[in-house]
Every structure is written in C-alpha cells, then in structure tokens.
Amino acid sequence: MRKGNYKYFPMVxxxxxxxxxxxxxxxxxxxxxxxxxxxxxxxxPRRPGETDGRDYYxxxxxxxxxxxxxxxxxxxxxxxxxxxxxxxxxxxEVLEKGRIPxxxxxxKGARSVKRLFPQAVTVFLLPPDLKTLVQRLRxxxxxxxxxxxxxxxxxxxxxxxxxxxxxxxxxxxxEAVREVAAIADLExxxxxxxxxxxxxxxxxxxxxxxxxxx
Ligand code: 5GP
Numbered sequence: 001m002r003k004g005n006y007k008y009f010p011m012v013x014x015x016x017x018x019x020x021x022x023x024x025x026x027x028x029x030x031x032x033x034x035x036x037x038x039x040x041x042x043x044x045p046r047r048p049g050e051t052d053g054r055d056y057y058x059x060x061x062x063x064x065x066x067x068x069x070x071x072x073x074x075x076x077x078x079x080x081x082x083x084x085x086x087x088x089x090x091x092x093e094v095l096e097k098g099r100i101p102x103x104x105x106x107x108k109g110a111r112s113v114k115r116l117f118p119q120a121v122t123v124f125l126l127p128p129d130l131k132t133l134v135q136r137l138r139x140x141x142x143x144x145x146x147x148x149x150x151x152x153x154x155x156x157x158x159x160x161x162x163x164x165x166x167x168x169x170x171x172x173x174x175e176a177v178r179e180v181a182a183i184a185d186l187e188x189x190x191x192x193x194x195x196x197x198x199x200x201x202x203x204x205x206x207x208x209x210x211x212x213x214x
Contacts, residue, residue: 006095008034009193010117011184012103014110015125016154018136020170021104024125027177028102034184038090038101041067044082057087075105075112080149084109100184107157110164121187123180124164128171 015021028035041057043064052058059067064083067073076085086103094101103113110122127133133154137147161167166183170176187193 005196007098008095008100008184009119009121009187010038010091010095010101010103010113011035011180012105012110012113012120012122013125013180014105014107014122014157014164015170016127016133016157017150018133018140018142018154019125019127020136020173020176021125023173024168024170024176024180025102025104027173028180031177032181032184034100035102035181036094036097036099038086038094038103040084040086040090040103040105041073042082042084044080044084074116075109077106077108077112079106080153086113107160111160114163119193121166121183122164123166123168123183124161125168125170125176126158126161128169132171 013021013024025037029037039053039055039057041059041064043059043061046052046056046058050056050058061083064076064085067087068076068085072087072089073085074088074091076083078084084106086105086109091101091103103109105113107124113120114122127136134147134151137150142150168176168179168183191198
C-alpha cells in the first residue's frame, strides 16, 4: 500500500455483530464532512434495501478471487461463510480527496489494515452489555440460530479487542458518534502527524536567526 503524504488516515471501526458499526458510520458521515465511507466488497447476497456500490460491491466468488489474486484488496476475510474485502482503490481515493476513509470491517481485517497501514486508527465498538447486544440482534430479525453464531463470534472478537487503539461504548448513538469524531480530532493533532508544520516553523526561525545582527 502506498503511504503518501495525506492529510488524514483511515479510521477502522470493528465491533461484534450488532455492536452498531453501520449506524455509527452513517452518523459520522452525517455529522462531519471529513469522513467518507470506503465501500468494501462481499460475496454475500444483497439484503433488501442494499445498493451495489453504496453499501457494498456485490461480487461473485469468482470475481472476488480475481481481485484478491490481482493484489487489488488491501485485506480480506471470510465472515459467516462469505468473503469480504477492502479494495485498495476505495481507501486511496478517499485519502487522495483529503478525507478520512471510514472502514467498518471485522477484527481480522482491522488487524491487517493496521499492519499494512500503521497510520490507520482502529476503534473497537462495544454495546453497553450483553442484554443490549442480544436485543439488537433479535430486533433486526436475526434467527435464534444466527444470534447464537454471532454471539460465539463475538466471544472470539472481544479476545482481540486489546489490539485496537480505542474503545467506544455504543450506548447512546449520538454520543458514540461524537466520541469517534473526537478520536479523529485528537489523532489529527498528534505531533507525529504534524512534523511538516513543526519543520516549516523551525525553518522560519532559522532564517530569522541568520538575518539578525549579533
Ligand atoms: P454484514 O454481512 O453483516 O454486512 O457484515 C459481516 C461482517 O463483515 C461485519 O463484521 C462487517 O464489518 C465485515 N466486513 C464488511 N466488509 C468487510 C471487509 O471489506 N473486510 C473485512 N475484513 N470485513 C468486512
């Protein structure tokens, strides 16, 4: 992955299924124009209300494998029996526009992104408690057997939560959205991301010192 001199960095949001990644992402995009969704691809069937190119690029397994073989995916994972992957292009296009790519991907994908792209900021979202998670999964019409599978996956996912940079508890949605935006604010102020400004100031100081009579 090219690591050019971009104004921003990718923000990766992961959570157990039902943790609220998608709603937090929508909230972020509405709240703050710095953020843009980097659309990922999947081989799972399209759900009612989903649009190709907006929610996902819906691909056949063959098309997915071709992208993967061609090195066009920044990362990929198999989740609940389907393939998912982030096209390098989706992320680079957003960075090149001077915006923050928001990636809502699974924990394995988050780990790969961080490895390939250490400037990325990773956020782990958790619901306030297990009861809320179960209610959210049931509330979106998941069958009881799917709820059980997703809870089992959640168990594995929270084991690796310590590898993330930040934790946000998604209790009240607007608060969770503001917290993720606040993390981006703080990250943009990190000295390591702003050394060019420090150096430019240093150069100005240097010139002044040279011009001054002893
Ligand atoms: P769903 O099928 O419910 O939309 O997504 C299932 C899981 O796949 C979610 O945890 C979602 O964040 C994750 N996911 C979506 N796109 C990608 C991707 O490009 N890469 C990875 N690693 N996971 C993804």
